[in-house]
Amino acid sequence: MKKSSEEFSMKEAILYSHKMAQLSKALWKAIEKDWQNWIKPFDLNINEHSILWIAYHLKGSSISEISKFGMMHVSTAFNFSKKLEERGLLTFSKKETDKRNTYVELTESGKELLLETMKSFNLDNNRIVNGSIPLLNLYGKFPEFLDLRAVVREIYGDEYMEIFHRSIEGIEQAYED
Numbered sequence: 001m002k003k004s005s006e007e008f009s010m011k012e013a014i015l016y017s018h019k020m021a022q023l024s025k026a027l028w029k030a031i032e033k034d035w036q037n038w039i040k041p042f043d044l045n046i047n048e049h050s051i052l053w054i055a056y057h058l059k060g061s062s063i064s065e066i067s068k069f070g071m072m073h074v075s076t077a078f079n080f081s082k083k084l085e086e087r088g089l090l091t092f093s094k095k096e097t098d099k100r101n102t103y104v105e106l107t108e109s110g111k112e113l114l115l116e117t118m119k120s121f122n123l124d125n126n127r128i129v130n131g132s133i134p135l136l137n138l139y140g141k142f143p144e145f146l147d148l149r150a151v152v153r154e155i156y157g158d159e160y161m162e163i164f165h166r167s168i169e170g171i172e173q174a175y176e177d
Contacts, residue, residue: 030127042117047080052114057170060105069163
């Protein structure tokens, strides 16, 4: 049963929104710092690494998909993709059946660089992983965040979650290979 705004108080809504904002901001700050430190030796920023990651796991993607899944404006996705193209890490193309969208695909150099970054991932320097180890020890697995996934699905829709799941499957497949 879907609740209407009359079934919860303004106080509850504000407190919930504030908790989500503060916890999300705190997590993002730790993730951002860890991520920047991880990719710094490869002369990449977070947006560029995210674009490489998305293009790799989705086996090529449109600038629109990168924008949606990478949580960046379309112009940001395009501009950072252009920088990666200039470095020889990805290529731009149009499809015969779809001239309106621009697609990117990793070059061999782009794939190699992304895989190098993955190999260099250092658990000792990752506060999110280390902060989750007590839960891993307690429950035998990392947190699943099912409630958070449900909220994200409600905000961004099924298409976002489909891309999310495809990227997770891509990561799992890459490690199996």
